[in-house]
Amino acid sequence: MKVTDHIKKANGETLFSFEIVPPVKGKNIQQLYDNIDPLMEFNPPFIDVTTSREEYVYIKKSGLLDKQITRMRPGTVGICASLKHKYNVDTVPHVLCGGFTKEETEYMLVDCQYLGIDNIMALRGDAMREEQYFTPTKGGHPYAASLVSQIQNLNTGKYLHDDTPMENNANFCIGVAGYPEKHLEAPSLQSDLKRLKEKVDAGADYVVTQMFFDNQKYFQFVEAAKEIGINVPIIPGIKPIAVKRHLQLLPQVFKIDLPQDLIDAVDGCENNKAVRQVGIEWAIQQSKELKEAGVPVLHYYSMGKSDNVYSIAKTLF
Numbered sequence: 400m401k402v403t404d405h406i407k408k409a410n411g412e413t414l415f416s417f418e419i420v421p422p423v424k425g426k427n428i429q430q431l432y433d434n435i436d437p438l439m440e441f442n443p444p445f446i447d448v449t450t451s452r453e454e455y456v457y458i459k460k461s462g463l464l465d466k467q468i469t470r471m472r473p474g475t476v477g478i479c480a481s482l483k484h485k486y487n488v489d490t491v492p493h494v495l496c497g498g499f500t501k502e503e504t505e506y507m508l509v510d511c512q513y514l515g516i517d518n519i520m521a522l523r524g525d526a527m528r529e530e531q532y533f534t535p536t537k538g539g540h541p542y543a544a545s546l547v548s549q550i551q552n553l554n555t556g557k558y559l560h561d562d563t564p565m566e567n568n569a570n571f572c573i574g575v576a577g578y579p580e581k582h583l584e585a586p587s588l589q590s591d592l593k594r595l596k597e598k599v600d601a602g603a604d605y606v607v608t609q610m611f612f613d614n615q616k617y618f619q620f621v622e623a624a625k626e627i628g629i630n631v632p633i634i635p636g637i638k639p640i641a642v643k644r645h646l647q648l649l650p651q652v653f654k655i656d657l658p659q660d661l662i663d664a665v666d667g668c669e670n671n672k673a674v675r676q677v678g679i680e681w682a683i684q685q686s687k688e689l690k691e692a693g694v695p696v697l698h699y700y701s702m703g704k705s706d707n708v709y710s711i712a713k714t715l716f
């Protein structure tokens with residue numbers, strides 16, 4: 400079922416969802432299941448599965464370093480299918496512009512259609528680890544809006560390189576990313592909002608936000624989005640702080656601000672066990688206020704050990 404239909408069916412109740420990353424290549428899937436199992440108590444209507452960019456690796460070959468390219472966490476669509484099968488839950492694969500040609504994207508979307516996957520999160524993707532800026536892949540999309548158009552075309556039966564629409568059209572519900580504190584490359588929040596509007600105009604059905612730690616940023620973003628005519632659901636993304644290092648990492652990687660109260664609370668912790676507890680409590684406070692404001696879904700960036708998201712959900716759902 401589509402994410403937007405789950406929201407309609409909930410009739411104003413806030414839903415619980417979360418996002419996971421595929422295992423590192425060569426690891427088995429059991430650890431992932433062990434992390435997901437407890438969270439199923441809260442009946443998530445959908446689970447997002449991320450796609451990682453390919454990376455350069457250097458392999459020693461007769462004394463020289465050979466540069467190869469590899470995707471460290473493959474398996475997004477396979478994991479979506481296996482979670483759907485195991486838990487009878489809807490899954491949302493993240494489909495990226497970066498690292499894929501339009502043809503490869505089409506084949507992946509066809510797989511999703513045959514697997515009964517009804518939702519796609521359409522993202523541009525980050526720059527590769529060694530690059531400062533995102534470089535479009537040859538034969539791929541430069542921006543998420545153009546990926547959204549490709550998916551929307553499939554929804555009307557238009558496949559690549561075919562002049563006439565085919566009888567078997569897809570019917571994907573399309574999610575896109577939104578940035579309450581603007582995307583790192585955008586010159587201003589207003590121009591970033593215009594880019595978001597382009598994605599919605601191209602066919603996006605809902606938005607999931609980047610993590611934020613001050614709810615006012617989210618509320619202002621939703622207002623500003625409405626003002627420019629974005630009328631699709633805007634789902635808040637929540638990340639519980641887990642280790643002291645996040646104080647440096649999260650603002651650096653995601654270009655988001657941390658409230659001083661949160662920084663002080665983390666700084667005052669003796670160890671990372673205490674930091675994890677502070678992260679849980681902060682996320683609970685955020686979630687309570689967002690739920691009271693009637694957000695459609697609370698979407699958690701779980702990304703590994705899920706005990707903290709479990710504690711948060713236990714209080715909220």
Ligand SMILES: NC(=O)C1=CN([C@@H]2O[C@H](COP(=O)(O)OP(=O)(O)OC[C@H]3O[C@@H](n4cnc5c(N)ncnc54)[C@H](O)[C@@H]3O)[C@@H](O)[C@H]2O)C=CC1
Nearest residue numbers: 449521522523524525542543544576582584585591594609
């Ligand atoms: N759930 C997830 O996995 C999420 C992932 N991300 C990541 O964030 C990154 C950005 O992805 P998206 O937001 O999908 O990208 P996007 O294509 O919507 O935007 C990327 C940047 O390009 C700008 N832009 C968009 N269209 C443009 C145009 N026509 N001309 C000039 N500039 C334009 C935007 O303002 C923004 O700064 C990706 O790395 C994505 O993986 C972000 C949020 C959620």
Ligand SMILES: Nc1nc(=O)c2c([nH]1)NC[C@@H]1CN(c3ccc(C(=O)N[C@@H](CCC(=O)O)C(=O)O)cc3)CN21
Nearest residue numbers: 449525608609610636638645648649652653700702703
């Ligand atoms: N720019 C961007 N890229 C993404 O892939 C992405 C977003 N934003 N925002 C929404 C979700 C949330 N994602 C993530 C990814 C990693 C962590 C994280 O905490 N990672 C490390 C620290 C960062 C690092 O080392 O690069 C951690 O300690 O767990 C959190 C959320 C993935 N998604």
